[in-house]
Amino acid sequence: MTSVDEPGSPSDRQPGPGLRADAERNRERILTAARRLYASHGLGVSMACIAREAGVGKATLSRRFASREELINAVFADRMDAYAAAIATALAAPDPWRGFVGYVQAVCAMQATDRGFADVLAMTFPAAKALEKRRAETYNGFLDLIARAKATGHLRDDFTDRDMVILLMANAGVIAATADAAPDTWRRLAGQMLRAWAVPGADLPPLEQAPAPTALYRAMVRLTRPAAGPPSR
Template sequence: MTSSAAPDATPDGQPGTGLRIDAERNRDRILAAARRLYATEGLGVSMAAVAREAGVGKATLSRRFATREDLITAVFADRMDAYAEAVTTALANPDPWHGFTDYIYAVCAMQAADRGFADVLTMTFPAAKALEARRTESYNGFLELIARAKDTGHLRHDFTSQDLVILLMANAGVINATGDAAPDTWQRLVAYMLRSYATPAAPISPLPDAPAPAALYRAMIRLSRVRSDNL
């Protein structure tokens, strides 16, 4: 009696096209689900929640992404590329001070567009080598941007790269607190912080409008509910 290959296997015993397509489809579903959840809820979302959102089992998720860091790296690879490119664009600006301020706004806008990325920029993931390599690349470019902006006399001499980390932490907090209730509040925070970094001679853009009192009140109610839910 002769035996035939299984429908989903090739003659050499390797998985066939059907299994490969299913595996790729599951991977795409997992990534899409993780992007949705991370963007709206931040990185606190559990792997189990991602599996439920994707409509796959935990075992399937683990086969595609063995660790949380693996999933985060895959989800935010394109955003980390954009993060690295932002400093390259800033360094190409013929006006180093405007390159510096444009970079600050660009990075903070990336945070505002995605709560998960807001968290990524204020955390470290030692096991996620590719993600951390892009972060290091961006950091080194930012050091050069700082030096150039100081040479113009417009950036305070005591500004350090740690001040950007502090700003990103503060911005992430504002974004998470205000949510959809007052989504543009971060812009006023960033504008005020840029004023604190500037020397008296630096050209400063006008302050964005403050959020309406009613919008901030809604944000405060929202934040209270979120904290109550977490108790």
């Protein structure tokens, strides 16, 4: 793909309305390319690959986003808003236990639809201030939800917020491993973890069926092969 604006071009250097319009177009190209590549390949995609996909020069990408963390912050701002909204919905549920179960399912589903976001929820980015601020706000809401769910008598007393972090890390790995062969495997994982966290007799949604042996075999075979990388053109 030919770059639409090469480093040092007049539109790169001269101020004015034209530059502002070009800069905004380039920013949107970069965000669109990053969203697409992160969603399909996870956060391992290089900045150089994103620049190629967006059709801009590396220097242009660096001017719009000075670091990988800054780009991640911009790409996933709306997803973090949805993440925060999920905890707000859970806290508003009349039954805190049902709110807790719904939150776990919703967040795991968010991971399943976007490999990049699956990685975001399983990692931390200290330099991405806005993203981490949103994460901290959601974390505090989750602590409140845990306390409410335990008060119902349905959530085990030994459950901690770290158990949810463990699930998100495990779910990111399951999604990456089974995306092509058994894309609903994450549902089984989330269901089994909810059963591990619940006290006997707690109300739980039906457990998703385990993936077919052939599907899991394909996923296991896939793990032995070199990962398919993003477009290299």
